[in-house]
Amino acid sequence: MEVTSKYRRYKKGDLSPTNTTVHVCNACRNICSSHHQSGETKAPCRGCCCFLCNICNSALEHGKSRENCLVGSVKKIGSKLFKLDNSNKNGNFLGWSSSPSPSIAFPSSFPRRYNKRAVLCGVSYSTRKFRLKGTINDTNNMRELLIKNFKFPNQCIRVLTEQEQNVDLIPTKHNILESLRWLVKDCEAGDSLVFYFSGHGLQQPDFKEDEIDGFDETLCPVDFIKEGMISDNEINSTIVWPLKKGVTLHAIVDACHSGTILDLLHVYNYQSGIWEDNKPPSRDPIRKHTSGGLAICLSACEDNQMAADSAVFGGKGMNGVLTYLFTKTIREYPRGITYRGLLAKMHEEIKKINRNRSFSYRILHRKIIAQDPLLSSSERFDVSTTIFTL
Template identity: 70%
Template sequence: TINDISNMKELLIKNFKFPKECIRVLSEQEQNANLIPTKHNKLESLKWLVKDCQPGDSFVFYFSGHGLQQPDFKEDKIDGFDETLCPVDFLGEGMIIDNEINSIIVWPLKEGVTLHAIVDACHSGTILDLLFKHTSGGLAICLSGCEDSQTAADSSVRINLWRNEYGVLTYHFTKTIREYSGITYGGPLEKMHDEIKKINRSRCNNRILQHILILYIYITIFFFHFLKRKIHDPLLSSSEKFDVSTTMFTL
């Protein structure tokens, strides 16, 4: 996820001209204790993001990491589960649920304020609860790595000689934005879907690995399951309806 963070930060600065001083990064590599991605620090940073929002403001919330689900104790979800993000201390402090995220960064959005959330994690389809709750007049758009019921555990790609790993959503989203100027919201989705289909096809057609694995029963069981697992398509959700095929993408 460190590679993902660096990739996204570079995109925001170089392609969308976000000032460096307006970007807050939380990661385990940070020396400042307030920037370690604990539950407390994440919630405080979400509040910082949209604090004193005014018409014309554009916010971006980006997350690359682990996502899970937990029972919906408020019983306001059709599938009976809340979607969650996992801070580094979630085993002791608990996860951050979609209801909290919505109340902190979606509900306060005033008219004329736009929020983009890009969440590269498992079970992230409705992580902002945009299907169930609304803003205070602003616009919230979320690009998720997969549907609520799906996992993205093997959503990584290896590039260049150093074989760095990136989340599939992050890598193909940033790659598409860099390569295609003036693209619509539907453009990155279409490009990402095409690339993910190629990756899934490549995994399913890897006959050499499948033949080698026949020699080892236990390894065969494990890797056959691995080869059959597919990277799931990303999806787009919004607090308002708009035409993704004609609306130009911008942050």
């Protein structure tokens, strides 16, 4: 049995912190990271000529100034960062080009209109040291649940994994964002939309002052080292803003630091049983609401926690803890379960797993599941009486 943090590479043995440090370019204020021994690193940034910003989150938005660009050292993000390697110096992954492809080869409309649509992303990072082994199982599990339990048409589910033959369905940053635009395009009242992600998640400093804890949450596409991460602000503007009245979006995110990954205004405190405000502290108005629709997010853990892949559940291979417990609970309650009941079952299962492990095993291996599934929403609702449905 092994539990592997999605914030660490999958390999039994060395799980010590890396020497990867996050930096801010003084000229354009964008974020990048690099390996270094000590002290500050100086380099020009990408719009200012810097190789470091190849892994910056907003490389395409860099300033044009090429003068006086220094990259100053900033505090390390979270408790650990990925070990990066140079095994693919041209920035490609498994032979795919990281440059934007033409429009994705997937129907934007159908002979008849369906009111259910889903995007499922499972990122394994298979050529990297921080690869994950449970994400394909997670994605297959979610797809089966949507079809069998929630009657999603197969042709209305777009799956992005590294196993796809169509290069437009590889989970690159470009392809994921294109798929998210497809998900909400021309949405109408009565539509049920689902975004699912299994992979790595990170945090980065928030310079827009729209985060209570001072950090933006991010998702890592397969090419994030070259093209950058997908921030919670990007996700919010892409799939939350367009939601019209009568449209419901559910996001299920099995990644580290994913608590407020959709930047929704209300976070449910499971312990106290109340909704808490997640309003940005910035004085300038920052849009975080829908256009009348409802957005709900179920995250693997809180913003300051790390999610896990685990083999503790038995069966074949690894599974994300959130995905496994979520799908298991839904199948056990075919007549429906409330949002509160769903959270309660997942919390109980995690405590049960940790209790059943011997004290000596926990001391020697330090492999307990330390994550609290979190619910957030664009609107408050009664979680004790509202039945979970997609």
